Amino acid sequence: MTGLERRLTRRMVxxxxxxxxxxxxxxxxxxxxxxxxxxxxxxYAASFxxxxxxxxxxxxxxxxxxxxxxxxVESRADFAGRTVGFRVMLMAPAAGACHGxxxxxxxxxxxxxxxxxxEQRMIELPKAAARRGLVPxxxxxxxxxxxxxxxxxxxxxxxxxxPAVAYPRPAVQAALPAGTMPRTxxxxxxxxxxxxxxxxxxxxxxxxxxPHHIHWKAAAAxxxxxxxxxxxxxxxxxxxxxxxxxxxxxxxxxxxxxxIDAERTGYRYGLLLGKRRLPPGQGAGHYEGCLRALALYxxxx
Amino acid sequence: MTRDTPIRTLxxxxxxxxxxxxVPLVGHIPWWILLSLSALVIWRLxxxxxxPLPPRSVRWLAAILVALAIFLRFHTFIGERPxxxxxxxxxxxxxxxxxxxxxxxxxxxxxxxxxxxxxLYDPGIGMGFFxxxxxxxxFTVLAGIVSPxxxxxxxxxxxxLFFVQALPVAALVYIVFPRVAGGFWxxxxxxxxxxxxxxxxRPGSISDLVQSRKVALRVIFxxxxxxxAARYFRVYVLSKTDGRTWRPxxxxxxxxxxxxxxxxxxxxxxxxxxxxxxxxxxPLAAPAxxxxxxxxxxxxxxxxxHLLRYRLASGPARMATLTARERAxxxxxxxxxxxxxxALGRRLAAGGGGGKAIAGRVFxxxxxxxxxxxxxxxxxxxxxxxxxxxxxxxxxCEDYAAAFAILMRAAGVPARxxxxxxxxxYNPDGGDVVVRERDAHAWDECWIGxxxxxxxxxxxxxxxAIRYGIGAFSRMxxxxxxxxxxxxxxxxxxxxxFLxxxxxxxxxxxxxxxxSYGWQRQERLLAQLGWKGAHRISLAxxxxxxxxxxxxxxxxxxxxxxxxxxxxxxxxxxxxxxxARIGLPARGGEGPLAFCARVIRARPDLGPAVQHITQAxxxxxxxxxxxxxxxxxxxxxxxxxxxxxx
Numbered sequence: 001m002t003g004l005e006r007r008l009t010r011r012m013v014x015x016x017x018x019x020x021x022x023x024x025x026x027x028x029x030x031x032x033x034x035x036x037x038x039x040x041x042x043x044y045a046a047s048f049x050x051x052x053x054x055x056x057x058x059x060x061x062x063x064x065x066x067x068x069x070x071x072x073v074e075s076r077a078d079f080a081g082r083t084v085g086f087r088v089m090l091m092a093p094a095a096g097a098c099h100g101x102x103x104x105x106x107x108x109x110x111x112x113x114x115x116x117x118x119e120q121r122m123i124e125l126p127k128a129a130a131r132r133g134l135v136p137x138x139x140x141x142x143x144x145x146x147x148x149x150x151x152x153x154x155x156x157x158x159x160x161x162x163p164a165v166a167y168p169r170p171a172v173q174a175a176l177p178a179g180t181m182p183r184t185x186x187x188x189x190x191x192x193x194x195x196x197x198x199x200x201x202x203x204x205x206x207x208x209x210x211p212h213h214i215h216w217k218a219a220a221a222x223x224x225x226x227x228x229x230x231x232x233x234x235x236x237x238x239x240x241x242x243x244x245x246x247x248x249x250x251x252x253x254x255x256x257x258x259x260i261d262a263e264r265t266g267y268r269y270g271l272l273l274g275k276r277r278l279p280p281g282q283g284a285g286h287y288e289g290c291l292r293a294l295a296l297y298x299x300x301x
Numbered sequence: 302m303t304r305d306t307p308i309r310t311l312x313x314x315x316x317x318x319x320x321x322x323x324v325p326l327v328g329h330i331p332w333w334i335l336l337s338l339s340a341l342v343i344w345r346l347x348x349x350x351x352x353p354l355p356p357r358s359v360r361w362l363a364a365i366l367v368a369l370a371i372f373l374r375f376h377t378f379i380g381e382r383p384x385x386x387x388x389x390x391x392x393x394x395x396x397x398x399x400x401x402x403x404x405x406x407x408x409x410x411x412x413x414x415x416x417x418x419x420x421l422y423d424p425g426i427g428m429g430f431f432x433x434x435x436x437x438x439x440f441t442v443l444a445g446i447v448s449p450x451x452x453x454x455x456x457x458x459x460x461x462l463f464f465v466q467a468l469p470v471a472a473l474v475y476i477v478f479p480r481v482a483g484g485f486w487x488x489x490x491x492x493x494x495x496x497x498x499x500x501x502x503r504p505g506s507i508s509d510l511v512q513s514r515k516v517a518l519r520v521i522f523x524x525x526x527x528x529x530a531a532r533y534f535r536v537y538v539l540s541k542t543d544g545r546t547w548r549p550x551x552x553x554x555x556x557x558x559x560x561x562x563x564x565x566x567x568x569x570x571x572x573x574x575x576x577x578x579x580x581x582x583x584p585l586a587a588p589a590x591x592x593x594x595x596x597x598x599x600x601x602x603x604x605x606x607h608l609l610r611y612r613l614a615s616g617p618a619r620m621a622t623l624t625a626r627e628r629a630x631x632x633x634x635x636x637x638x639x640x641x642x643x644a645l646g647r648r649l650a651a652g653g654g655g656g657k658a659i660a661g662r663v664f665x666x667x668x669x670x671x672x673x674x675x676x677x678x679x680x681x682x683x684x685x686x687x688x689x690x691x692x693x694x695x696x697x698c699e700d701y702a703a704a705f706a707i708l709m710r711a712a713g714v715p716a717r718x719x720x721x722x723x724x725x726x727y728n729p730d731g732g733d734v735v736v737r738e739r740d741a742h743a744w745d746e747c748w749i750g751x752x753x754x755x756x757x758x759x760x761x762x763x764x765x766a767i768r769y770g771i772g773a774f775s776r777m778x779x780x781x782x783x784x785x786x787x788x789x790x791x792x793x794x795x796x797x798x799f800l801x802x803x804x805x806x807x808x809x810x811x812x813x814x815x816x817s818y819g820w821q822r823q824e825r826l827l828a829q830l831g832w833k834g835a836h837r838i839s840l841a842x843x844x845x846x847x848x849x850x851x852x853x854x855x856x857x858x859x860x861x862x863x864x865x866x867x868x869x870x871x872x873x874x875x876x877x878x879x880x881a882r883i884g885l886p887a888r889g890g891e892g893p894l895a896f897c898a899r900v901i902r903a904r905p906d907l908g909p910a911v912q913h914i915t916q917a918x919x920x921x922x923x924x925x926x927x928x929x930x931x932x933x934x935x936x937x938x939x940x941x942x943x944x945x946x947x
Contacts, residue, residue, distance in 0.1 A: 005888060010856070020406045027413050034417055036481050039607065041815040042424040043417060046432055048474045050413070052467035053440060055855060059466075060459070062859030071888065094870050100448045114450055147459060148440065149406060149447030 003072025003162050004088070008142065012156050013065050015058060021150035024054060054150055061153045064146045067093035068101065068115075072137075075164035076124060077292070079256070080132045084164035085124040088140070094118040099146040105138040106157065129166030132252065132295045137163050167256060167291040174254040176261055179238045202226040213266055237280040238262060240290075241272040248299045255294055263287045273297050308400055310348030314442045314453070315409055321435055322412040323389070325419020325428060330386040331374060338393035345396050355397055363394055385418040402446055409442045424608075426811035437464050470851060477827070477844055479837040480820035498536050498720050498741045500575070502547040504681040507720065508697040511676055513738035516571055517722060518579055519809045520734040523565040527581075529724040533744070533755065534579040534736065536721040538596025544635040545685055547703060547718045549595055551630065558583045558597075558616040569812050570609040576600045578611065579721055579736075583619040588612060596717070610817040620752055623715065631715035631748065638707060639687035646711020656714040656749035663708050664761040667701070670694060674701075674763035698766070701758035702743040715748035719755075731806025869921040869930060872937045876914055883944040893919055910940050 006012070017025065028050050035043030069091040076085035092098045092115035103123050104110025111123050129135050137160035144153045202215055205225035215226040240258045242251045255271070262269035263282070270280035271290045274297075278290055319342045323335045355363075367390040375383035392411055399408060416435050420428060440460035444451065451459075499506060518534070526532070540550035564581060578591060578599040587593045588611055594600045597619055601609070623631070634643060649662045673695035681700065682688050686707050689700045696704075702718045709716035720743045725736035744757040759766050827833075877887045877896075885903060887896050897915040901908045917933040920926040 005886065007886075010859075015856075020403075020410070023407070023410050027410055031413065031417050034421065038421055039480075039819060040421055040424050041818045042420045042429055042432065044478065044818075045429075045471065045475055045815060046416070046420060046436070048471035048478070049436055049464070049467055052470040052474070053436065053463045055470065055851065056463050056466040057440075058852075058855045059859035060463075062856070066859070094867070094874075099451060114448075145447045147448065148443040150443070 004158055004160050005069075005071050006158060007069040008065050008067065008155050010062070010066055013062055013153055014156070015061065015151050015153055018145065018150060018152050021054075021152075024050075024150050028054075054148070057148050058151060060147045061144070061151050063096065064098055064144050065101070065142060065153050065155065067096070068098050068142065069093075070103075070140075070142060070158060072160050072162055073122065075135075075137070075162050077165040077167060077288070077295075078129065080129050080166040080169040082129065083126040084129045084135050084166055085126050086137055086160055086162075086164055087122055087124045088160070089120055089122050090115060091120045092117055098144070100144050102143045102145075104141055104143065106141050108138070110143070127164070129164070132166050132168040132249075134163040134296070135166055137161060165292050165295050167295045168249070168252040170257040170260055171250070171253040172257070174257040174261075176258055176265075176267070177238050177240065179267070202228060212264065237268040237270065239270050239272055239280070242274070242294070242297065243272070252294050252297060256291065259287065259290045259294070274299070308402070308405065311342065311345040311396070311399070312405070312442070312445055312449075313346065314438065314445055315405060316342050316346040318409060318412050318435075318438050318442045319392075321438065322415030322419075325422065325431060326385065326389065326415060329418070329422045330382060330389065334386050334389050334393075338389055341393045341396045345399065354400070357398075360394060360397055363397075364391065367391065367394065381418070381421060385414070388414055405446045406443070409439060409446060412439060424816050426808050426815075429811060429815065433464065437461055440464070473847065474844065475818075476823070477840055477847070479840040479844075480818070480823050498577075498722070500537055500539075500549060500577070502537075502539055502699055502703070502718060502720055502743060503545060504678070504685050504700060504703075505697075507699045507741050507743055508676060508678065510738045510741045511697075515738045516735055516805075516808070517573070517738050517740070518571060518736045519569040519731075519805075519812070520581070520725065520736065521567045521569075521732065521809070522734065526727055526734055527564060529727075530760070532581065532724055532734065533719075533742075533757075534581055534722040534725075535583075535596075535598050535719050536577045536579045538598055538717060538719050538746070540596070540631050540717040542633075542635055542703070542706075542718075544638045544707075545683070547706075550717070551595065551627075557621070558585045558619045560616050560618040563614050563616050565612070565614045567610065567612050569809065569817060570605055570611070571812075572606050572608060574604050574606060576602070576604055578605070578609070580613055581615040583616050585614045585616060596719070608812050608816040610813070610822065618752055622751075623748055628715055628748070631717055632710050632713065634707060634710050637684065639684055642687050642690060642707060643711045645690065646708045649708060650712035650714075656709075656747050656754075659712045659714055660705075660709065660747060660749075660756050663705055663712075664758065666708075667758060667762050672696075672701075672762055674759065674766065698759040699743040701762060702745050705745050705756065705758045709745070709747055717746050717753075719744055719746055723757075728802045728805045728809075730802045731809045733806070733809045735805045735809075867922075869918055869933060872933055873914075873918045873922075876918075876937045876940055879940060879942060883942050904942070904945070907942055910936065910942075914940060 028047050031043055031047040031050065034040065035047055071089045071091070073087045073089050075087055078084050088103060090098075090101065090103065090113065094117055097117050097119075098115040100112060100114060102110040102112040103125065105125055105127070109125070111125060113121050113123060115121055125138065125140070127135060127138065140158040140160060142155040142158065145151075146153075202218070205214060205227050213228045215228050218224075218226045240255050240262065242248075242255050244251050244254065246254075259269065259271070263286075266282070268280040268282050269290070271278040271293060273293055276293070278286075278293060320339055323339055326335060368387065371383055371387045371390065375386070377383055392408075392415070395404070395408060395411070399405065412435075416432060420432060437457070437460045440463055441453070441456045444456045444459060445453070498510070520526075520532075520534075537549055539547035541548045563585070566581065568579065570578060577594075578601055580599045583597050584593065584599055587599055591599055591601050591611065599613070634646075645666075649666065650659055652658065652662055671694065674697070675695045676697060678689075678696040678700055679693055681693070681696075685700065686704050689696050689704050690708075699720075706716040706718050720741070722736045722740045723742040723744075725734040725740055727734050742759070744755060744759065746753040746755055748754075873893070880900060881887070883904075885900055891899075893915050897911055900911050904911075914933065914936050917929045917936060920929050921933060
C-alpha cells in the first residue's frame with residue numbers, strides 16, 4: 001500500500017483570518033472611523049498601512065507552506081490500550097525554512113515544528129488504540145500561523161493510507177508451552193544461540209540475537225560485542241498456539257503474552273494460528289510479524 | 302495558539318511597544334494615568350513580581366476605582382480625552398491578568414489605540430515618523446508572539462519589509478479612498494491652535510510674538526515669490542480706536558482689485574483658533590466657503606482648528622469708494638489722545654500737498670527726531686501715542702503704526718492700522734515661504750487717490766526690519782548689530798539654516814499631503830490625473846476593484862515556490878517537476894541516484910538524458926564541478942519528457 005506523498009502547492013493552500021486577525025481588522029476599522037470623523041489624514045494613512053501590511057504578510061504566510069512536502073511513512077504499532085503512532089515525514093524546500101508548521105489530525109491534536117531549509121523531520125501523531133486490529137489512518141491538515149498570527153494558512157485534507165496495527169493486549173500472565181528439539185541438525189546448531197540455563201561461555205555477537213544476552217560489561221571494557229551462551233533449554237524451540245480455553249480475544253491475549261516472554265527470554269518461537277503457521281524464529285522482525293499476525297487474526301482459518 | 306504555561310514575564314519588545322503607545326499621549330491625558338501604566342509595564346517586564354498577580358475581585362475593584370478617578374477628573378466619560386484616559390487605565394489593568402499568549406496578542410493589538418490618540422492630538426510630521434516606527438515595532442511584536450523562535454533581528458527585518466511593501470499600496474488607497482466632509486458625530490476640536498495675531502491691537506500685542514518660532518503659515522507661490530519687502534500678508538484691518546487699542550471697524554463697501562502683477566499662491570495655514578485667513582495684499586475674490594470681510598481681508602466661517610489650505614490670487618491695489626460715514630470713521634481722532642498730538646498732526650498738514658506729502662512729513666518727523674526701533678519698548682501708560690511721540694521716542698511696529706495713523710487722521714487723511722505678517726523666509730528646498738509668528742507686523746493704510754495705500758513707518762525707521770525680516774532683524778538688534786552692511790553668518794548658522802530649510806520643506810510637504818488632504822484636494826488631484834468629476838461611489842467601486850486585484854496578486858505571488866539560491870538545485874528541481882508531470886514524482890528521502898534508477902526502470906527511453914542530468918547534478922552539487930553548470934542547464938532545458946500513450 002503506497003502512502004500519502006504530497007508537495008503543497010498554491011492550489012492546496014488556503015488562508016483564513018484567525019480570531020486575532022478579526023480583532024486586528026476591528027482595530028483597523030476603528031482607526032479608519034476615527035480618521036473619517038476627525039478628518040485626520042495621518043489616521044487614514046495609518047489605517048491603510050496597517051491593512052496593507054497585514055495584506056502583504058499573506059505572501060509570507062503562503063510561502064511558508066508552499067513547497068513543503070509531506071510523505072507518509074510506516075506507522076508505529078503498539079498494544080491495544082496504548083497509543084499507536086501515525087508518522088509523516090515533513091520536508092522543507094531547499095530554498096526556505098518553514099516556521100511553526102502544525103500537523104494536526106482534523107478535529108484533534110497537533111504537533112508543531114520548525115524546519116530549516118531542506119530539513120526533514122519525522123512527526124508522529126499518536127492515537128489511542130482501544131482494541132486490537134487495524135487502526136484506520138487519520139485525515140491530516142497542515143496549518144501555520146506564521147508570520148503574525150493574524151492569518152491561518154492551511155492545507156487541504158491530507159488522507160493517510162497506511163493503517164496502524166494494534167497488537168492484542170497481552171494477558172498478565174501465560175506460561176510458555178513446552179519446547180521441542182529442532183528436527184534437523186542445522187537447526188540444532190542455530191538453536192544453540194538461545195537458552196537461559198547455566199552459563200556456557202561467550203561468543204561473538206551476530207545480528208538478530210537478543211540484546212538481553214549481550215555481555216555489556218565486556219562491551220564497556222572495549223572487548224567488542226560478546227554474547228553470553230547458556231546451556232540447557234537453549235536448543236529448544238517452542239510453538240505458541242491460539243488454541244485453548246476461553247474466548248478468542250482471551251486466547252489472543254495469552255498468545256501475545258507468550259510471544260513477548262519468548263522473545264524476551266531468547267527462545268526461538270513459532271506461531272500456530274489455525275491452519276497458518278509462522279516458522280520458529282527470533283528477533284525484532286519475527287517478533288513484530290507474530291504480533292501483527294495475532295492482531296489481524298480473524299479466527300477459524 | 303494553545304493555552305500553554307502561564308507567562309510570567311512580559312516579552313521586552315511588547316513592553317517597549319506598550320511604553321511607546323504612552324509617549325504620544327504625554328501632555329494630553331493626565332500624567333498619573335500614563336505613569337501608572339508605565340509602572341505596570343515595567344513591573345511585568347522584570348518578571349520577578351514583587352507582588353503576585355491579583356485575584357479577580359481585586360482587579361474588578363481596581364477597574365471601578367479607575368472609572369471613579371476618571372469621572373472625578375473629567376466629570377464625564379464622553380469625548381476623546383476621558384475616553385482615551387479610561388482606555389489607557391484599563392489597558393494597564395489588563396497587564397495584571399496577562400497569562401497566555403492570547404493575552405499578549407490582545408495587549409499588542411490594543412496598543413494601536415494609544416497611537417490613534419496620539420495621531421488625533423498631533424497629526425504633524427514628527428508623529429508621522431513616530432507612527433511608522435511604531436507600526437514596524439508592533440509587527441515585530443506580533444511575529445514574536447506567534448513564533449518566538451525566530452530571532453529578533455530577523456523579525457525586525459521582516460516587519461520592515463512588510464512596511465516597505467505596504468507603502469505603495471497604502472499610498473494608492475490613501476489617494477483614492479473617498480473622503481467625507483465633516484465627521485459622523487460632533488467632536489470637540491482635538492488639534493488646538495495657538496493664538497497668533499489678534500483682532501485687537503494694543504501696545505505690546507505684537508512684540509509679545511517676537512520670540513515665537515512657531516510657523517503661522519506657509520505660502521507656495523506659483524512662479525517666483527515676490528521679494529520679502531513686498532510680502533505683506535493682511536490679517537485684520539483696524540479702524541476703531543480709543544487712543545490705546547485698535548479694533549476692526551464696521552463692514553465697508555467692496556471694491557475691485559486692480560493692477561498688475563496678479564500673484565497666485567497657495568496658503569497652508571496652521572490652526573490659529575481664529576477665523577481670519579491671512580492673504581497677500583488684496584485678494585481678487587474669496588474662494589467658496591470663505592468671505593471677504595471689512596477692509597478686504599479674508600475670513601472663514603469657523604475658527605481654524607485644523608491645518609487649512611486655500612488658493613488665492615491677489616493684486617496690488619483695490620479701487621473702491623469711501624462713503625461719507627466711513628470717511629468720518631477713518632478720520633476720527635479719539636478724544637483722550639491729547640491736544641499736543643492733534644496739534645502736531647495739524648502742523649504737519651499745514652505744509653500743504655496731498656496725503657503722500659503729509660505722510661512724508663510724518664516719516665521725516667520720526668527720522669529727524671531720532672526715533673528708535675526697539676523690541677522692548679518701555680511701558681506706554683494710559684496715553685500711549687502721546688508718550689511715544691513726545692517722551693519715549695522708541696517703540697515697536699505697533700507703536701509706530703498707531704502713532705502714524707493718529708497723526709494722519711489729525712492731518713485730515715483717512716487712515717487705519719493693518720496687522721498681519723511681513724516677509725517670511727523663502728525656503729529654496731521646499732519652494733515655499735515660511736511665515737512664523739515672529740514675522741507678525743502692524744502697518745498703516747491711508748486713503749489717497751481713491752484707494753487705500755500702504756504706508757509702513759517701520760520700514761522708514763528701521764529698514765532692516767523689513768529687508769531682513771522682522772524675526773531676523775530682531776535677533777540682529779538683540780546682538781547689537783545694525784541693519785547696515787552684509788549679514789555675517791558663521792558656518793554653524795549656515796548649517797542650522799540648511800537643516801531648518803529641509804525640515805521646513807518636509808513639514809510643508811507633510812501638511813500638504815497628509816494633514817490637509819480632504820475631499821476638495823482629492824477632487825482636484827484626481828482631476829489633474831485625468832479623472833474628472835470622480836464620484837464617491839465610483840471611487841469606492843474603484844477601491845474595491847483595486848483591493849480585489851491586490852489580493853489576487855498577493856495570492857499568486859505568495860503561491861510561487863521559493864527559489865533555491867543554488868542554481869544547480871533549481872535546475873534539478875525543474876527536472877524533477879517535469880518528471881512529476883509525467884507521473885514519476887520524486888519520493889521523500891530518495892537520493893538522486895535512486896531516483897535516476899527508478900526513472901530508468903520505468904522509462905528506459907529517457908535513460909541517457911536522465912543519467913546525464915543526474916551525473917552533472919551530482920558532480921556540481923557534491924563534486925564542486927562548477928564548470929558543468931552550463932551543460933546541466935542545457936540538458937534540463939531540453940529535457941521535455943512526454944507521458945507514454947496508453
